Amino acid sequence: MFICTQSRPHGGRPACGLRGGPELLAALREAVASRPDLWDVAVTGCECLGPCFDGPNAVVYPDGVWYAGAGPSDVADLVDEHLTGGRPVARLVYSFADEDDGDG
Amino acid sequence: MFICTQSRPHGGRPACGLRGGPELLAALREAVASRPDLWDVAVTGCECLGPCFDGPNAVVYPDGVWYAGAGPSDVADLVDEHLTGGRPVARLVYSFADEDDGDG
Numbered sequence: 001m002f003i004c005t006q007s008r009p010h011g012g013r014p015a016c017g018l019r020g021g022p023e024l025l026a027a028l029r030e031a032v033a034s035r036p037d038l039w040d041v042a043v044t045g046c047e048c049l050g051p052c053f054d055g056p057n058a059v060v061y062p063d064g065v066w067y068a069g070a071g072p073s074d075v076a077d078l079v080d081e082h083l084t085g086g087r088p089v090a091r092l093v094y095s096f097a098d099e100d101d102g103d104g
Numbered sequence: 105m106f107i108c109t110q111s112r113p114h115g116g117r118p119a120c121g122l123r124g125g126p127e128l129l130a131a132l133r134e135a136v137a138s139r140p141d142l143w144d145v146a147v148t149g150c151e152c153l154g155p156c157f158d159g160p161n162a163v164v165y166p167d168g169v170w171y172a173g174a175g176p177s178d179v180a181d182l183v184d185e186h187l188t189g190g191r192p193v194a195r196l197v198y199s200f201a202d203e204d205d206g207d208g
Contacts (some may be wrong), residue, residue: 002106002150046106047151061165 001083003028003058014052017072020044020071027072032039041083045055045102061090066095105187106150107132109163116154123173125149125160131176135183145187155198164192172198 003025007017017023023046028044049057054068064090070078075087107129111121119125126149133147153161158172169192174182181193 002148028203042154043185044106044153049148050146062168097109 001028001041001043001060002050004047004056005045006048006052008020014055016049016052016057017053019055023038024056024058024070024075027075028078031075033084035079035084038079038083050077051096054094056096063088066094066096067092084092105132105145105147105162105164106153107147108151108153108160109110109149109153118159120153120156120159120161123159127176127189128160128162128174128179131179132182134189135179139183139188142183142187155200158198161198167192170200171196 003021004016005021005025006015008015010018024042025045032038032041032043044089048064049059049067051057051068056068056070058067058070059065060067060082063082065082067078067089074089074092078092081087081089107125108120109125110119110131112119118120129147129149136142136145136147153157153162153163153170155172160172160174162171162174163169164171164186167186169186171193174196178193178196182196185191185193
């Protein structure tokens with residue numbers, strides 16, 4: 001699972017680094033590290049994922065499921081429902097349907 | 105495509121940030137940006153991917169293909185063969201077979 005922690009100068013395009021990306025990354029890392037059964041799940045910070053205005057952004061592979069706007073209070077659901085149960089957390093899933101030609 | 109640019113203090117565990125990760129990321133970004141047909145390919149820096157001793161590490165999703173030890177001179181093959189043609193560049197593909205129980 002990749003979580004954007006991109007920083008940008010204040011006042012321009014928003015950046016996940018100022019929208020809770022680092023806090024989401026830290027909370028997810030702690031939660032996954034406390035679960036031995038999730039030893040094969042990697043939680044990794046990354047640079048820009050694209051939909052900056054809806055961040056913090058994250059993407060789970062190999063599932064190909066994108067999340068936007070999640071915070072530390074969502075971590076339990078992300079871990080229990082998606083990373084453990086394989087069911088994406090619908091209220092947090094990000095759709096690119098309105099952003100491009102539908103291929104994304 | 106995620107490319108690790110993780111930095112670490114010199115002298116400890118190796119880090120892709122000192123093994124050419126940033127240079128690989130920059131070269132891939134430039135190559136992909138020059139190819140309008142690859143508009144839907146994102147090249148993104150990331151933190152640690154794991155196999156630090158063989159870095160710089162990279163992973164292509166949704167394919168789930170990992171690369172290790174690639175450099176700027178490999179970018180043309182990565183772009184032409186894999187990102188365009190869908191055929192992983194065999195000489196650079198990283199296998200986890202010797203690192204865990206075979207599930208990775």
